[in-house]
Structures are given as C-alpha cells and as structure tokens.
Amino acid sequence: MDDKTLDCLVIGGGPAGLTAAIYLSRYHLSILVVDGGKSRAATIPCTHNHAGYPDGIAGTELVERMREQARRYGARIESGQVTRLDVGDDGPFTAEWGSGPVHARTVLLATGVTNRRPPMDEALHDDALARGLIRYCPICDGYEVTDKKVGVIGSGKGGVNEAIFLRGYTADVTLIAPDKALNVSEGDRVRLDEAGITCVDGPAEAVAISENCITVDTAEGHFTFDSVYPALGSNVHNQLAEQAGAKLSGDACVIVDSHMRTSVPGLYAAGDVVLGLDQISNAMGQGGVASTTIRNDLAKERPIRR
Numbered sequence: 428m429d430d431k432t433l434d435c436l437v438i439g440g441g442p443a444g445l446t447a448a449i450y451l452s453r454y455h456l457s458i459l460v461v462d463g464g465k466s467r468a469a470t471i472p473c474t475h476n477h478a479g480y481p482d483g484i485a486g487t488e489l490v491e492r493m494r495e496q497a498r499r500y501g502a503r504i505e506s507g508q509v510t511r512l513d514v515g516d517d518g519p520f521t522a523e524w525g526s527g528p529v530h531a532r533t534v535l536l537a538t539g540v541t542n543r544r545p546p547m548d549e550a551l552h553d554d555a556l557a558r559g560l561i562r563y564c565p566i567c568d569g570y571e572v573t574d575k576k577v578g579v580i581g582s583g584k585g586g587v588n589e590a591i592f593l594r595g596y597t598a599d600v601t602l603i604a605p606d607k608a609l610n611v612s613e614g615d616r617v618r619l620d621e622a623g624i625t626c627v628d629g630p631a632e633a634v635a636i637s638e639n640c641i642t643v644d645t646a647e648g649h650f651t652f653d654s655v656y657p658a659l660g661s662n663v664h665n666q667l668a669e670q671a672g673a674k675l676s677g678d679a680c681v682i683v684d685s686h687m688r689t690s691v692p693g694l695y696a697a698g699d700v701v702l703g704l705d706q707i708s709n710a711m712g713q714g715g716v717a718s719t720t721i722r723n724d725l726a727k728e729r730p731i732r733r
Contacts, residue, residue: 432519433457435721436531438509438667441466442707443698444537445493446714447721452500454722455733459531460497460504461524466490467539467699468707472557476567477707489707512667514691520671532728533721534671536681536689536696537714538664540703545580545605545657547633555633555655560641562654564705565589569596572654578643580605580631581658587615589658594622601652603645604629605659661703668696678703687717688724695721 435451437444440462451458468474471486494504511523512534519530542563544552555561562568569592576599579590586609590602602609602619608628611619619626628646633655635642642651663679673689673696674682680703681696683689689696697713699705725731 431530433459433529433531434725435533435535435718436461436520436522436529437535437537438512438522439463439466439537439539439698439700440494440504441468441490441537441539441698441710442493443539443710443714443717444535445490445497446711447535447537447697447718448497448502448504449493449500450715450718451721452497452502454718454731456722456725456731458502459529460502461507461509461522461529462504463508463538464506465539465541467542467563467705468710470556471567472559474567474707475570509667512671514671514694520693532725533693533695535714535717535721536668536694536700537698537710538667538700540661540663540699542657542661543659545631545633545655545659551633551636555636555641558636558638560636560652560654561633562656565593565596565656566704566706569593572596575599575653576651577601578603578641578650578652578655579658580629580643580655582610582629584612584615585660586658587611587619589656590624591618591622593656594624598623601625601627601650603627603631603643603650606630607646661699663703664700668694668700686720687713688720693724 434456435458437460448460468486469490473483475483507525509522509524513521520534573596578601582604606629632644634644668681673691687695695717697717698710
C-alpha cells in the first residue's frame, strides 16, 4: 500500500461518523470523511435529551461543532456520495465517489437510515418539521408533547407500539391509518382500547399547518393536532454494505459484533445503519467503539508508533 492509501475511509457525516472521525484523527491516523449531507441529526430543530446541553441544541449546530472538532485534529471532510465500494483480494478497499476512486485499509459505514415520510407536500413537511408539528422520534422528544394532542400515522405493530409509547406522555393520542383501514390484530385492538387511544381509518394526508397545529385529512374527516408522529418505518442505507458482501439482519441493518466489525474483514459499521434506534448518544457511542477497534486492528497488521 502506498502513502496515498488511507488508514480509514468514513462514509457518513452524522453523529456516528463524526465521532469516529474525531477519535481516528486523535489516534494520528489518515482518514477521509465523505458526507452526503443528509444526516437526520441536522434536521432536528432542537434536541433536549442530548447530555451536556441543558437548554437543548439545534441539530445543525451540533453537527457543525462535531465537524469543527474533527477538522481541528486533521480530519478531512468532503461533501459527496460514495456510489460503489469494492473489496480487493489482497489489498485495500476502493470507493468510488465524485472526486474519483479512493483507497483505504479500512472503511467505516455510518450511512444511517431515512425516515419514510407521510404523504404531503415536501415544503409543507419541512416547515412542519422545523416547527415541531411533525416529529419522528418519541424517545427523543416525547417529553415535548406532554399533555398535548398527538396524532400517529401508522398501522400494524409499528403504529400500535408508537401510539402506546406516546400514551405515556399524553392522554390524547389518535392512531390514523396511512392508507385505507387500520391493520391491527385483535390483541392490539384491545391494547389500544385499554389505553384510550382513538383509531381512525385512512388514507391520511397532512394538508395544512398553522403556527401551533397541523391538520390531517382522513376518511373520517379532518383532525387537528399539536404534533404528528409518522410511524411508517425507515429505509436503511445498506447498499454499500451489500456491495462489499457484509451480512444483513432481517430488518436490513448491517450485522456487527460487539466491536462494530461487520462480516467483512476491515469493514465496520456504526449508528442507525446498525440499529435504527434514532439516538444521537447511541450513534456516538458506536462511533467511539468502532474507531478504537479500527485503530487496534490496524496496529495488529502494522505497529502504530510515533
């Protein structure tokens, strides 16, 4: 391997990838972060459950602070999309992106997931998200809807579980089918009834927002809420993992061991692409574990000495 071969290529510039970049740079390793610019963390108007920020912090500010910290220790962060990842027989990984191929001894996938959006105008969605009228993570911000009127767009086990979870914050929860009638089991229907959750058939479409509320059109009329949670699942960005031959779980996430190693030697993964928990703290922790494992695995191949 020549001097142009990176010690690690980090794909993804969210909390997992940037935490890893900070660690890897401070281990005096040569790295590159290629960031597609679509970190979900950056879309959070203000997170209040991230430790160390008692008044909360905007997702954009948190991500920018992490980027600045990584750069301070020598990390190179570039905007772009890695479109292909190949594993050499006896050599490094080769990744293709906008600036041409890059070679790396190891690769960390921190590519995350994308939430499935409810049917609504894109500009309306983004405005509602910025105002907290649409929310995607009740673990993160359920506290903010305490005793408010909340709608959940979802069906099946996922929609039911999210509605039941949110019932711990407010007594006013409505579960709305995204399309046609609600698809819930008899047992789940009992759970919903016992929790006092209103059930409404779809299709559901968010049609209007005001300063403090959002209106959803359904088969049973218009409903107005303080916040709506789409419980429609996520799309895992696992394409590069598949190209490299990494094993995936039944829910399409990348399978890793306790040290964030995938089934492909030299390939690691961290964050929501491993476990779609939607938690910044979890992604950062996995980024720290992965980067330390990468450093120690590289040291087994070639001593790292100053």
